[in-house]
Amino acid sequence: MNVGDKIPGILGLDENGKEIKASDFKGKKLVLYFYPKDSTSGCTAEACNLRDNYSELRKAGYEVLGVSVDDATSHQKFISKNGLPFNLIADTDKKLVEEFGVWGEKSMYGRKYMGTFRTTFIINEDGIVERIISPKEIKTSDHAKQIL
Known part of the structure; x- marks a missing residue:
C-alpha cells in the first residue's frame, strides 16, 4: 500500500x-495503525499515547483504528486493561498486514521471525492513503503529535 492507493473495502473483524469496512469511515480521516503485539511495552506506549490524545485527534477529524495479528480475546484484554x-x-x-505490506521477516537478538512492522497509514475522507509513517519514524510515546 502506497500513498495515493485506495484502501480495501473490508478491513477485517x-x-x-x-x-x-472502509465505508464506516467515509467523510472522516482515518489513522490506521499497525502494531506488533498486544500488551508489549512499545505497543502499550503507542496505544496509550493515542488514547491520551484521542479527543485532540477526533477534534482534528480523525478516527483511530489499530491492527495486529492477535486474536479478539487478546484485543479485548488489551482494550480493557x-x-x-x-x-x-x-x-x-x-490478510490486512500482507495487503498493506507491513508483514515480513524481523530479527531480534539474532533470531529471525515473521512479524508486523509498526506502521501508521493516514487515510483521507475518500479512503485514499495520504501519508505513511514508517517503523523508523514512529515514536511510540509521542505518536499522536506525529499524526497531528
Missing part, C-alpha cells in the same frame, strides 16, 4: 467480531 476508546482489528489470517 474487530475485537467483538464486528466487520469493519488500557481503557482504549477505539477498536482493534484482529487480523489473525494476516
